[in-house]
Amino acid sequence: MANLPILQFEEKIVETVEKNSVVVIIGETGSGKSTQLSQILHRHGYTKSGVIAITQPRRVAAVSVARRVAQELDVPLGEDVGYAIRFEDRTTSKTRIKYLTDGVLLRESLSNPMLDDYSVIILDEAHERSLNTDILLGLVKRLVRIRASNFKVLITSATLDGEKVSEFFSGCPVLNVPGKLYPVEILYSKERPVSYIESSLKVAIDIHVREPEGDILIFMTGQDDIEKLVSRLEEKVRSLAEGSCMDAIIYPLHGSLPPEMQVRVFSPPPPNCRRFIVSTNIAETSLTVDGVVYVIDSGYVKQRQYNPSSGMFSLDVIQISKVQANQRAGRAGRTRPGKCYRLYPLAVYRDDFLDATIPEIQRTSLAGSVLYLKSLDLPDIDILKFDFLDAPSSESLEDALKQLYFIDAIDENGAITRIGRTMSDLPLEPSLSRTLIEANETGCLSQALTVVAMLSAETTLLPARSKPSEKKRKHDDDSNLPNGSGYGDHIQLLQIFESWDRTNYDPVWCKENGMQVRGMVFVKDVRRQLCQIMQKISKG
Known part of the structure; x- marks a missing residue:
């Protein structure tokens, strides 16, 4: 660890962070920025007034970096150092350094728009330009303006155009930390x-x-x-x-x-x-x-x-x-x-x-992001004029508004509806949230929860379909998996989960049928969590 380049810049980093609300740190590959920045700020007392949040665009990175930092600080994972990813939260009230996906931090800001549990927010890997990180850039820019001066934001990246981000944050300082150690x-x-x-x-x-x-x-x-x-x-x-x-x-x-x-x-x-x-x-x-x-x-x-x-x-x-x-x-x-x-x-x-x-x-559906921004209910946020580092095309913003209108999430004036608010409580794509709400009304929530949980799994759950050949036909005869009865993949996913449910969730059944045990257990857990949220919504 001692040879990580970023550690030679510890004093310079701390001094710059103390004097500025926002700092851009360009740390080349292997500089140690993801594991060390949080520890540097922790050593210098920033966890006394709140938690240090470090966002990652990917779930795997959030988990493995948190595990590494816990190891380096010699603390159990989930206590002083923890992580939160969609459908899995390994943090406690003791947690001081928290790695989380950018999507989870966005969801947290729905219930706490000021994000005041955090003294420092580090947006890591910003050069990947994930949709959620880009929205967070706009939101933290607003928070820096309205929160007290002891709130710090660090944007770190490997090769991001630091000047562009610095301009976005009114000329904040840019620190360069070399990383590549050998030619x-x-x-x-x-x-x-x-x-x-x-x-x-x-x-x-x-x-x-x-x-x-x-x-x-x-x-x-x-x-x-x-x-x-x-x-x-x-x-x-x-x-x-x-x-x-x-x-x-x-x-x-x-x-x-x-x-x-x-x-x-x-x-x-x-x-x-x-x-x-x-x-x-x-x-x-x-x-x-x-x-x-x-x-x-x-x-x-x-x-x-x-x-x-x-x-x-x-x-x-x-x-x-x-x-x-x-x-x-x-x-x-x-x-x-x-x-x-x-x-x-x-x-x-x-x-x-x-x-x-x-x-x-600039290349994805913005329906979920637009619904999220509408549900924040902040008078100073206008979707069409939201402060993006790179604005999406007006075509994709209009498309998002149209999609949300079709599924009753916003009304003809673009205002969020009661259904839209309920949808934003669910950590899902708007179309899937709408499906659950409708299923709840029509008495088939149990089946809809299963299909949505199966679709939300990170893994492809359906066993790979081999090329049409002799092998394929033989494989079909061996497999006892339901085939959707001609109604398509969604019904097949439902039937598969129900077959597993009838075996009392036996892992051996998964192995015999070529299903990933871990993937299916994840689906069961997601289904349980979605069920709990739907119960709260029904009571509310």
Whole structure:
């Protein structure tokens, strides 16, 4: 820990925070900003007057960083240091340092618009430009204006345009903390590969056979790609002649993994053994894995896009931006000089990649955010003039208002309705909240709660449908899972949960039917929590 670059700047950081309400800290990859900033401010007494909140755009990061900080301070997780993510709160009245997703902090501000439990709010990883972080930027700007001067806001990021955020906060100071510790050699492909999975496999095995020790981090687009590559790597490593190279362990890393499997990547490998870590862009900035010397960058990422004219979401594999490519490369230089193998030519990086990632606010549905802002009921907030770092298009704001009007959340004047207020009490997409309210009126709440809980699970619960082939037909005969009786996925999800319910939630049933036990237990817990909220709403 002692060698984390940010610790050399402790005095400078504390001095700047004391003199200013808002400070932007640009900490490069591996500077230690996510784990150390909260501890620095804690050491200097900022937890005496309130809790330090540190937001993360991703659930996995909120949990793993909180776990790491609790370890470093030698306190039990959930007491002095805790975390809160949607549907899971590991904090107590003792908690002084609290890691939470940006979405959870937004929900907290509904019941406490001044957020006065917090003496410091740190918006971490702001360069990811998640929708919730962008809204929080606008809200904390307002709080800085109306709360007492001892309230502090820090915006931290790896490569964010610090000047832009500084201007947004009326010229607040920007501190730069260097992070990349060692040089990284960047190697480009001559051309784009036909299959980035095959190409990654080939490069990874070449490194393993030819290069000195050091772990290999491979960036893939999503869980499916990761699972394919992990099984191909395992096959290939087994086929290498014994004694021809060191041992290898292969770990997947993505948001749907159980926490105990995510944690494995933070433990050093056994002696004379190389780790292959096959990850989504979660390892780009949110999590730092020590020991990585080689990075393989496919050049792609999976991104959720929304089209206001069709009202449809799509999950598309798209090219990363230059900022993302540089973040990925930086992961190779943490412990010693490293190498980054880019599976695309230099010309593609130079000419085709966007400079920075498009902010989520400009490519997603804003219905939930607009409902949230309306339910705050703050006279000085006008949705169409809300202070965004990058304003969304008027088309997507109009689309959000239209959607909310269709589901009775706002009236023809744009004012929030009684139903809209009830909807905002539920930690769900507006359409799902509306479904529960309607189901409550029509006497099918129990079934609707099940479907909504199944849809809210972080994991894809339906077993993967294999390609139409002999194997597929055979697999269908083996599976005892209900098929939705011709009414589609929602009914299938309901029937699956009800089948599990009839076994008294037996984990063996999940395993026999190819369902993730952890995912199903999570659904059961979400359903229980939603049921409690609905009971409160009915009484209210």
